[in-house]
Amino acid sequence: MxxxxxxxxxxxxxxxxxxxxxxxxxxxxxxxxxxxxxxxxxxxxxxxxxxxxxxxxxxxxxxxxxxxxxxxxxxxxxxxxxxxxxxxxxxTAAKDTIAPQQFTNQDFILNDNKEYCATARFCDGHGDIWHLLQKKELTEGEKNTVKHQGKHCPSGRLRLQNATTGEIYEPKFxxxxxxxxxxxxxxxxxxxxxxxxxxxxxxxxxxxxxxxxxxxxxxxxxxxxxxxxxxxxxxxxxxxxxxxxxxxxxxxxxxxxxxxxx
Ligand code: FES
Incomplete structure (x- = not known):
């Protein structure tokens, strides 16, 4: 099987x-x-x-x-x-997911599989997620924005992880x-x-x-x-x-x- x-x-x-x-x-x-x-x-x-x-x-x-x-x-x-x-x-897509590009800061690891992007634009508001992750320190509000952006991407292009615990923030469906x-x-x-x-x-x-x-x-x-x-x-x-x-x-x-x- x-x-x-x-x-x-x-x-x-x-x-x-x-x-x-x-x-x-x-x-x-x-x-x-x-x-x-x-x-x-x-x-x-x-x-x-x-x-x-x-x-x-x-x-x-x-x-x-x-x-x-x-x-x-x-x-x-x-x-x-x-x-x-x-x-x-x-x-034409690969059957397995390709290794994602990773963006990190002290709070998060962002796993980014660009080839799945569906142009849904949840990553763009309030400063896009990649720019937010370049900041040395995020406010609590900015951390919540990053989590919201990562979890609302419909295609799964973006998968966010806690940088310390490794927890993956997937929405429950x-x-x-x-x-x-x-x-x-x-x-x-x-x-x-x-x-x-x-x-x-x-x-x-x-x-x-x-x-x-x-x-x-x-x-x-x-x-x-x-x-x-x-x-x-x-x-x-x-x-x-x-x-x-x-x-x-x-x-x-x-x-x-x-x-x-x-
Ligand atoms: S490319 Fe066909 S539905 Fe998005």
């Missing part, structure tokens, strides 16, 4: 939960994890700070197939369009799936896989199990199956998804604050 690697600080979900990537096809989701739209919500700096749960996704046919080519007319569900359109389904929406940049984002759900390649091998993973659903990542932020560049949109006016207003104000830094 294949040995399934689990990233340090993560726990594997029960085996009934897994996502099987289909060759030239969708993500098949097993174990019935809850699937909800989730919005990236900015704070007063304009950068992402929290998530807002949106509508439940319950209209995909069984077995649940989530679109991977980006061209379904019934997103986030697969409607078979992948069979009729041109797209590149090849998985039950197995679940978020369909990310980015109202500030007016784009739809990746599939956020939470709680150690195993992702299996079309060839049957498992990717290292991680507590938080973002899977490409626009069809254009160069690091498939993982999102690499290209959905922003191509303005990928799940046109069915409705964002209420209050969130639109907050998002528009946030965009004005960050647009020159994007």
């Amino acid at each position: 294949e040995h399934k690697k689990v990233q340090e600080g993560s726990h594997a979900a029960p085996e009934t939960y897994y996502i099987a990537i289909q060759k030239n096809g969708p993500y098949l989701v097993y174990g019935k994890p809850p699937i909800n739209h989730e919005l990236l919500i900015p704070d007063e700096t304009g950068w992402s700070w929290s998530y807002q749960q949106g509508e439940k996704v319950e209209d995909c046919e069984s077995p649940i197939a989530l679109c991977r080519c980006g061209q379904s007319k019934h997103k986030p569900c697969c409607d078979g369009t992948h069979e009729d359109v041109e797209w590149d389904a090849a998985e 039950d197995p679940g799936i978020g369909i990310l929406e980015d109202p500030v940049l007016k784009v739809s984002g990746p599939i956020w896989v939470k709680g150690g759900i195993r992702v299996q390649s079309a060839g049957g091998e498992s990717y290292t199990i991680r507590n938080r993973v973002t899977l490409c659903r626009c069809g254009h990542s160069s690091n498939k199956p993982f999102c690499d932020g290209t959905h922003v560049t191509i303005c990928f949109k799940d046109s069915k998804f409705h964002i209420d006016d209050k969130v639109k207003d907050v998002a528009a104000q946030a965009y004005e604050k960050i647009k020159d830094d994007m």
Whole structure:
């Protein structure tokens, strides 16, 4: 039996939960994890700070197939369009996580796997996390900001450790799936896989199990199956998804604050 690697600080979900990537096809989701739209919500700096749960996704046919080519007319569900359109389904990401770049100060070790970045921008507000870690001494408020930034990165690009005890500050998740929406940049984002759900390649091998993973659903990542932020560049949109006016207003104000830094 294949040995399934689990990233340090993560726990594997029960085996009934897994996502099987289909060759030239969708993500098949097993174990019935809850699937909800989730919005990236900015704070007063304009950068992402929290998530807002949106509508439940319950209209995909069984077995649940989530679109991977980006061209379904019934997103986030697969409607078979992948069979009729041109797209590149090849998985190019390494099955194991690559050794992260490490940034340290006296309080924290930041493990940074850049190739997983989904451009969610939780690392940027209140002084970005890398600049904060360059400070000789952090105030209690700054330490809390660093922890918040590290724990809210959806893709798991950032994993923060206590420099003294080695404790890894991973958020606690039950197995679940978020369909990310980015109202500030007016784009739809990746599939956020939470709680150690195993992702299996079309060839049957498992990717290292991680507590938080973002899977490409626009069809254009160069690091498939993982999102690499290209959905922003191509303005990928799940046109069915409705964002209420209050969130639109907050998002528009946030965009004005960050647009020159994007
Ligand atoms: S969803 Fe992010 S690159 Fe495709």
